[in-house]
Amino acid sequence: xxxITQSPKYLFRKEGQNVTLSCEQNLxxxxxxxxxxxxGQGLRLIYYSQIVNDFQKGDIAEGYSVSREKKESxxxxxxxxxxxxxAFYLCASSxxxxxxxxxxxxxxxxxxxVL
Amino acid sequence: GExxxxxxxxxxxxxxxxxxxxxxxxxxxxxxxxxxxxxxGKRPQLIIDIRSNVGEKKDQRIAVTLNxxxxxxxxxxxxTQPEDSAVYFCAAGGADGLTFGKGTHLIIQP
Numbered sequence: 185x186x187x188i189t190q191s192p193k194y195l196f197r198k199e200g201q202n203v204t205l206s207c208e209q210n211l212x213x214x215x216x217x218x219x220x221x222x223x224g225q226g227l228r229l230i231y232y233s234q235i236v237n238d239f240q241k242g243d244i245a246e247g248y249s250v251s252r253e254k255k256e257s258x259x260x261x262x263x264x265x266x267x268x269x270x271a272f273y274l275c276a277s278s279x280x281x282x283x284x285x286x287x288x289x290x291x292x293x294x295x296x297x298v299l
Numbered sequence: 300g301e302x303x304x305x306x307x308x309x310x311x312x313x314x315x316x317x318x319x320x321x322x323x324x325x326x327x328x329x330x331x332x333x334x335x336x337x338x339x340g341k342r343p344q345l346i347i348d349i350r351s352n353v354g355e356k357k358d359q360r361i362a363v364t365l366n367x368x369x370x371x372x373x374x375x376x377x378x379t380q381p382e383d384s385a386v387y388f389c390a391a392g393g394a395d396g397l398t399f400g401k402g403t404h405l406i407i408q409p
Contacts, residue, residue, distance in 0.1 A: 224308070226388060226399040227343070242396075243300075274342070284331045284392030290342040 187211065190275050190291035197262075197269070197298050205260045205294045207275035216258035217283060220244060221272040221293075230273075232283060233258055262296060270298045301326040303391050305400025313408050318379055320403045322389035323371045329391040332365060332372045337402075338385045346387075347374070379407050 188209045197203045209216065218230040229242030233252040247266025252258055262269045273294045280286040302325040312318045322332075333348035349356045349363045349372065356363050360379075365372040372391075376383055384407045389400040 224401055226303075226305075226401040227390075228399070229396070280394075282394040283397035284329075284390075285394055286331075287333070287345045287348070288335075288343075288397075290344070292342050 188275055188277055188289055188291035190273075190294050192294060193292065195294060195296045197296060199298055200264045202261055202263050203296065205262070205273055205275075205296070207258045207260065207291060208256055209258075209275075209277045209289075210256060211277055211289060212255075213277035213279055213289070214255070215278045215280060215282065215285075216252070217276040217278070217288065218242075218248070218250065218258070218260045219274045219276065221274055227274065229283060230260065234282065269296055271296060301329060301391055301396065301398040303389060303398045303400045305389050305403060307403060308401065309404045309406070311406040311408055312379055314379055314381065316379055318376045318383070318405055320374045320387055320389070320405070321371060322373070322391070322400050323369075324391035324398075325370065326391070327367075327370065328393060330393045331391070331397070332363070333390050333397075334363060334374050335388045335390070335399075336385045337388065343388060376405075379405075381407050381409070383407050 191206045215234050217232040219227040231250040233239035249261045275291040276288040305322045330351035335343040336346045337343040360377045362375040386402045388402050
C-alpha cells in the first residue's frame with residue numbers, strides 16, 4: 185500500500201523537551217514537506233526538501249529542525265525553542281521539486297500536545 | 300510573499316444546492332492554484348487544480364475558475380451531497396512556494 189506514514193499519531197511532551205516526528209514515504213517522490221496546521225490558520229510550511237541531504241526553511245522554521253539522509257524519510261524535530269508547539273503536523277511529498285509544482289500527498293498527521 | 304485570502308470561513312448549504320468558495324491572491328507571479336479537501340480527522344487531498352494558462356477547469360460536480368487580472372479564483376460544487384461536508388483549502392503559488400488560505404468549513408444540511 186503506497187503512501188506516506190507518519191508516527192506517532194498522538195504525542196504528549198513536557199515543556200523543555202525535544203520531540204521527533206517520523207515521516208516515511210514509499211512513493212519514490214523526490215520532494216518532502218512538513219506543514220503545521222492550527223485551527224482557523226490553514227497550512228503553514230515549516231521545512232521542505234527537494235533532494236537527499238538538502239532542505240530549505242519554510243515560513244515558520246524557527247524552533248524546528250529536519251534531516252534528509254534517505255529519500256524515503258524526512259523526520260521533524262520540534263525543539264524546546266519552539267514557543268508554541270502544540271499543533272497538528274502534516275508531512276507531505278510530491279513528484280515535482282517544489283511546493284507549488286503539483287499535487288501534494290499528505291500523511292495522516294501527528295498531533296503534538298505540550299503539557 | 301504571497302498572501303491568500305479565503306471566504307467564507309463557514310458555508311452552510313442545503314443538500315442539492317450549489318456551493319461557491321472564493322480566494323484572492325496577491326502575487327501576480329503565482330501560476331498554480333490547487334484546492335484541497337480535508338474531511339474530519341483525515342488528511343488533506345487534492346480535488347482539483349488549475350494553472351494560469353487556463354481560465355476554467357471542471358471535473359464532474361466540481362469546477363474551478365481563475366481570473367488572473369483580478370487575482371481571484373473560485374471553487375464551485377454543484378448538486379452538493381452529504382459527503383461534500385469538509386474543510387476546503389485553496390492555495391496559490393509556483394515552483395518557489397505555495398501559500399494556503401485559512402480554509403472554509405462546508406456544511407451540507409439535509
